[in-house]
Amino acid sequence: MDLFDKFKPIAAAYEELRALGGDPFKVSFDRIVSPTIGVIGNAEIVLAGTNNYLGLTFDPNVIAAAQTGAAEFGAGTTGSRIANGTYSPHKLLEQELAAHFGLDQAIVFTTGYQANLAVVAGLAGPQDVVLIDADCHASIYDACKLSGAQIVRFAHNDPASLDRRLSRLDPEASNKMVITEGLYSMFGDVSPLAEFIEVKKRHNAYLVVDEAHSFGVFGPNGLGLAEADGVLADCDILVGTFSKSLAGIGGFAASSLPQFDLLRVAARAYMFTASSSAASVEATRAALREIKAQPELRDQIWANAKRLHAGLAGAGFKLCASPSPVIGVDMGDPGKATAFWNALLDEGVYVNLAIPPGTPNSTSLLRCSVSAAHSADQIDHIIKSFAAVGAKLAPPDAAE
Amino acid sequence: MTGTAAHDELMGELAGMLSKLNKSGVTITRATDFNADLNVDSVAVMDFVLEVEDTYDISIPINLLSEVTTVGEFADVVARARAEN
Numbered sequence: 498m499d500l501f502d503k504f505k506p507i508a509a510a511y512e513e514l515r516a517l518g519g520d521p522f523k524v525s526f527d528r529i530v531s532p533t534i535g536v537i538g539n540a541e542i543v544l545a546g547t548n549n550y551l552g553l554t555f556d557p558n559v560i561a562a563a564q565t566g567a568a569e570f571g572a573g574t575t576g577s578r579i580a581n582g583t584y585s586p587h588k589l590l591e592q593e594l595a596a597h598f599g600l601d602q603a604i605v606f607t608t609g610y611q612a613n614l615a616v617v618a619g620l621a622g623p624q625d626v627v628l629i630d631a632d633c634h635a636s637i638y639d640a641c642k643l644s645g646a647q648i649v650r651f652a653h654n655d656p657a658s659l660d661r662r663l664s665r666l667d668p669e670a671s672n673k674m675v676i677t678e679g680l681y682s683m684f685g686d687v688s689p690l691a692e693f694i695e696v697k698k699r700h701n702a703y704l705v706v707d708e709a710h711s712f713g714v715f716g717p718n719g720l721g722l723a724e725a726d727g728v729l730a731d732c733d734i735l736v737g738t739f740s741k742s743l744a745g746i747g748g749f750a751a752s753s754l755p756q757f758d759l760l761r762v763a764a765r766a767y768m769f770t771a772s773s774s775a776a777s778v779e780a781t782r783a784a785l786r787e788i789k790a791q792p793e794l795r796d797q798i799w800a801n802a803k804r805l806h807a808g809l810a811g812a813g814f815k816l817c818a819s820p821s822p823v824i825g826v827d828m829g830d831p832g833k834a835t836a837f838w839n840a841l842l843d844e845g846v847y848v849n850l851a852i853p854p855g856t857p858n859s860t861s862l863l864r865c866s867v868s869a870a871h872s873a874d875q876i877d878h879i880i881k882s883f884a885a886v887g888a889k890l891a892p893p894d895a896a897e
Numbered sequence: 898m899t900g901t902a903a904h905d906e907l908m909g910e911l912a913g914m915l916s917k918l919n920k921s922g923v924t925i926t927r928a929t930d931f932n933a934d935l936n937v938d939s940v941a942v943m944d945f946v947l948e949v950e951d952t953y954d955i956s957i958p959i960n961l962l963s964e965v966t967t968v969g970e971f972a973d974v975v976a977r978a979r980a981e982n
Binding site: 506513584626631641642647648649651652658660661665666855856857858859875 | 932938939940941943944946947951954955956957958959960
């Protein structure tokens with residue numbers, strides 16, 4: 498009897514995966530040269546699995562802001578937001594995010610994971626029902642468990658499935674919170690938000706939209722899918738992260754619900770963790786300014802996404818969704834996906850390996866994320882590398 | 898219909914719905930383990946639950962699945978949800 502006995506199946510699967518080459522879960526970069534180039538040993542790798550959508554991690558203004566934040570406020574805050582850990586940069590970032598969304602309030606959290614924990618587990622309790630899209634992120638599933646609420650899962654991107662589940666609930670018995678994401682991180686597909694909103698209104702439910710992967714990328718002002726679809730005002734709470742388009746670490750929730758501020762004294766994920774460092778917060782504030790100042794970054798990321806999507810489709814790969822900055826390439830099974838992942842890294846391209854459990858429909862895929870900072874040559878290198886590896890190994894479609 | 902007959906009918910229907918997950922063609926009994934016998938991961942089990950919910954027009958909150966490992970245990974959850982409906 499051993500604490501680790503329960504992990505035997507995972508350990509066996511992990512060992513099998515490592516036997517195929519490198520360890521996809523322990524990649525370590527010796528240097529990061531730019532938003533799109535990393536170095537492992539002496540090899541320069543094109544980064545195509547970073548979520549660095551707008552490429553702002555090396556923006557001079559963002560780096561300078563981080564340096565100023567550290568110089569003026571110190572390396573860390575050493576305390577929680579409700580104790581000594583709220584500095585003026587935290588408050589300013591919250592005001593700027595709220596103004597950016599045109600909403601009454603925004604609250605900043607230490608990570609995006611904690612933003613979901615705080616919103617879902619902070620607001621929903623044992624008397625409430627949380628209805629989640631089947632493909633929601635692990636942080637949302639974890640938050641649901643922590644909440645103690647009744648958790649009902651509806652079919653991915655299926656408003657009729659949500660409608661049926663809401664119809665089965667006693668309309669008066671409980672509060673109902675519906676959670677979807679904007680852009681889904683594995684397949685790169687988007688939520689039919691307007692249809693979900695029609696359903697949630699009919700059932701008097703709250704809607705939380707996690708824009709982690711869509712903030713900065715969708716909408717005329719980069720606010721996310723809700724802005725792009727013209728339904729921002731119908732979403733009750735928007736959640737997002739700083740660790741993708743905003744190039745830092747942290748998360749936020751924004752809302753005009755009148756009592757939203759109560760989360761600060763009710764959400765354990767806000768209260769019982771140290772706040773973000775001033776360096777991180779100032780970097781995020783600067784990235785937010787850059788997003789506003791450089792709308793051309795969105796044009797560039799979409800051009801790059803379409804170029805990569807068309808190139809991979811043209812090379813015969815089976816793609817999981819229409820073009821978006823997340824492009825999932827269906828590999829058929831975990832062994833093929835892992836072998837392909839290793840060979841791609843040997844070709845100088847890093848993508849994310851995603852295999853079951855935890856992937857939609859038990860799909861084994863290579864997940865590419867595109868950056869506005871990718872050059873056309875880098876995009877073409879990614880496509881050529883996929884094609885070269887595909888020619889060496891059995892192409893996934895042919896192997897089906 | 899007696900309780901046993903109703904249960905047998907439910908088990909038969911669940912076994913039918915499980916056929917597409919039952920790739921190795923094992924005989925489905927109450928003791929069949931989703932993971933060990935059917936090699937079905939937790940996400941696939943939750944997808945199966947969606948189908949069962951819509952077939953019987955019932956709600957099966959995923960909180961109820963944490964203790965479920967076998968088809969028989971799942972059938973009991975389904976039977977309770979149908980009785981409460």
